[in-house]
Amino acid sequence: MRVYLLKRATIVAALCIIAGILAFGVSPAGRAVMAAAVKRDLPIYSVSKDYNVCSLTFDAAWGNEDTQKLIDILGKYKIKATFFVVGQWVDKYPESVKALSDAGHEVMNHSNTHPHMPQLSVSKMIEEIKLCDDKIEKVTGKRPFLFRPPYGDYDDKVVSTLRDQGHYTIQWDVDSLDWKELSAGDITDRVLKKVQPGSIILFHNAAKHTPEALPGLIESLIQKGYKFVPISELIYKDNFTINHAGKQVPNT
Numbered sequence: 001m002r003v004y005l006l007k008r009a010t011i012v013a014a015l016c017i018i019a020g021i022l023a024f025g026v027s028p029a030g031r032a033v034m035a036a037a038v039k040r041d042l043p044i045y046s047v048s049k050d051y052n053v054c055s056l057t058f059d060a061a062w063g064n065e066d067t068q069k070l071i072d073i074l075g076k077y078k079i080k081a082t083f084f085v086v087g088q089w090v091d092k093y094p095e096s097v098k099a100l101s102d103a104g105h106e107v108m109n110h111s112n113t114h115p116h117m118p119q120l121s122v123s124k125m126i127e128e129i130k131l132c133d134d135k136i137e138k139v140t141g142k143r144p145f146l147f148r149p150p151y152g153d154y155d156d157k158v159v160s161t162l163r164d165q166g167h168y169t170i171q172w173d174v175d176s177l178d179w180k181e182l183s184a185g186d187i188t189d190r191v192l193k194k195v196q197p198g199s200i201i202l203f204h205n206a207a208k209h210t211p212e213a214l215p216g217l218i219e220s221l222i223q224k225g226y227k228f229v230p231i232s233e234l235i236y237k238d239n240f241t242i243n244h245a246g247k248q249v250p251n252t
Contacts, residue, residue, distance in 0.1 A: 042244075043149075044242060046172075046198045047236070049234075053226065054227075056074075057148070058204060059110055062206055071105070082232070083205070084146070086114050087112035087135045088114070101139070109132045111129070111150050115128065130165075146168050147170065174191055174200065176202055181208045184213035188216055198247070198248075
């Protein structure tokens with residue numbers, strides 16, 4: 001679920017745009033000012049690819065009813081996915097975290113307590129990140145470097161703080177809306193209509209109909225020629241830009 005909040009930076013950007021128009025009109029210099037004013041520090045929503053590849057991601061913050069089912073389904077199709085887990089979920093279900101890692105899935109950071117990150121100070125953000133990283137590393141032996149903000153809520157400060165902590169901030173461009181308890185058929189139809197090369201698909205652990213939807217969805221995408229890789233294999237680690245739509249594009 002994405003949350004959009006009007007930030008002070010947004011207001012400042014708008015004033016800069018107006019100033020640019022007044023100073024430069026529609027000249028090339030004016031357009032440059034306006035482009036600079038509206039540029040935001042965006043997370044990665046999708047990745048530019050010229051072949052059919054996508055990533056399945058699961059957020060785990062609350063229940064744990066179907067973790068093993070998800071592991072079994074993904075294992076049947078030999079798919080490795082990325083699970084973004086909350087530190088408090090690690091506290092409750094360390095055996096599930098280990099099972100995910102042992103099955104070859106990525107276990108990455110979804111904060112420690114699932115707060116709205118933009119509402120925190122930088123020091124509190126860092127505390128959330130490090131606590132969750134520490135808990136995941138203690139169980140899996142691997143330290144996370146990907147982060148998904150709770151509620152999809154972020155601002156420039158969140159993205160830059162995560163970067164300073166060595167993390168890529170990851171969103172999604174395909175939302176299954178499984179948390180709304182859509183039927184398995186509706187989940188499948190929704191995802192298939194939106195997937196494109198380089199898509200990041202959002203699911204949730206403990207969503208009611210996700211285990212039912214996954215096999216048919218996976219098989220349909222395989223028929224379309226899609227390959228599934230974890231986020232770490234989908235994204236570019238360096239020498240890239242992120243365009244206005246949040247698509248990560250390699251620099252040429």
